[in-house]
Amino acid sequence: VNTEVKMGKVVVSNNGVCLSTTGVGSCLVITLFDPQARLGAMAHTMLPSGASHGVSHSTKYVDLAIDAMITQLEALGASTKNLEAKLVGGANMFPHDQEHDIGAENVAKAKKIFKKKGIQLIGEAVGGSHGRSVEFSVTSGGVTIKINI
């Protein structure tokens, strides 16, 4: 079963499901996987911080998406101490003209939160100036990335 995770959304799933999203540039795709409970979640985030803009619920923000992923995974039986994180995206498609490198800010925000919450970051494919499509197997925890060469 393949489930598409749309921009700004979080999807939590269990064994046997593949979560995917396409055309990721400066956006940051976050996967969390509990190998013992066989539960996983994918977020397709757009911007680093909702909290700093007075937003408290939108999962298009890295900080709020991670909170939502953890809450939903724990509700299904996952444990935060078991979670393994992977990051994909955070690119800068037009590196010569950006007031702010949103991609890099997204990545930095996620890493800061993982460190604070004690979540292990076990893989990343971030930065650069190319788009990526991502598939996350909630059976194995594996992440497959497609790029244009």
Added chain:
Amino acid sequence: MWLQANKKGEKMKLEKLNQINKQAALSASAALSKLIGQDVSISMATVEVKKVEEVKPLIGAEEIVAGIYLPVTGAVKGATLLVFPKDSTFILCDLMMKRPVGTTRKLTELDESALKEVGNILSGNYFTALGNKLQIKIIEHIPNFSFDMFGAMATQVTNQFALKTDEALVLQVHFKFRSKEITGYMLLLFELEQIEAIVSALEKV
């Protein structure tokens, strides 16, 4: 949503935007024809105003496109993203570089430079027409180029405005060369206050 063609009163604003499109297309046609030494007819039509998160379905998120991104400042702060699908990009390069159609299989630096110039011409003439209509000054910046997944480019541009607005004006751009016709899209994004100011100004002109 700040413009909807089916709403009373909004049709007039769209008509005014289409007048700007026509003026911009006319000037851009003349400039591009002069640049490449053959007649090119460009038309620009307002497709719709869409939420930025809904722009992607116009072209597949994974579809490889040429994207020319051009920020603007001055009386309005915003950007345009001109997009050509891969095959159209190769044909456009052949026509601009005076090669037989079907020659281009990979873009060279010269091709990228030519495509940036197309971006300059289209965006430049659009903002000149818009600026003249509204009597405001709009300053264009240097174009940036990418040849990659459409979704990756579109979201990066829209993410810059996501905190302030969630809508983009989408134009379809059609090029008619002697032997070929090419279609692309131009996305225009402005900060929310700017959109409101533009719409308000359009009501008065």
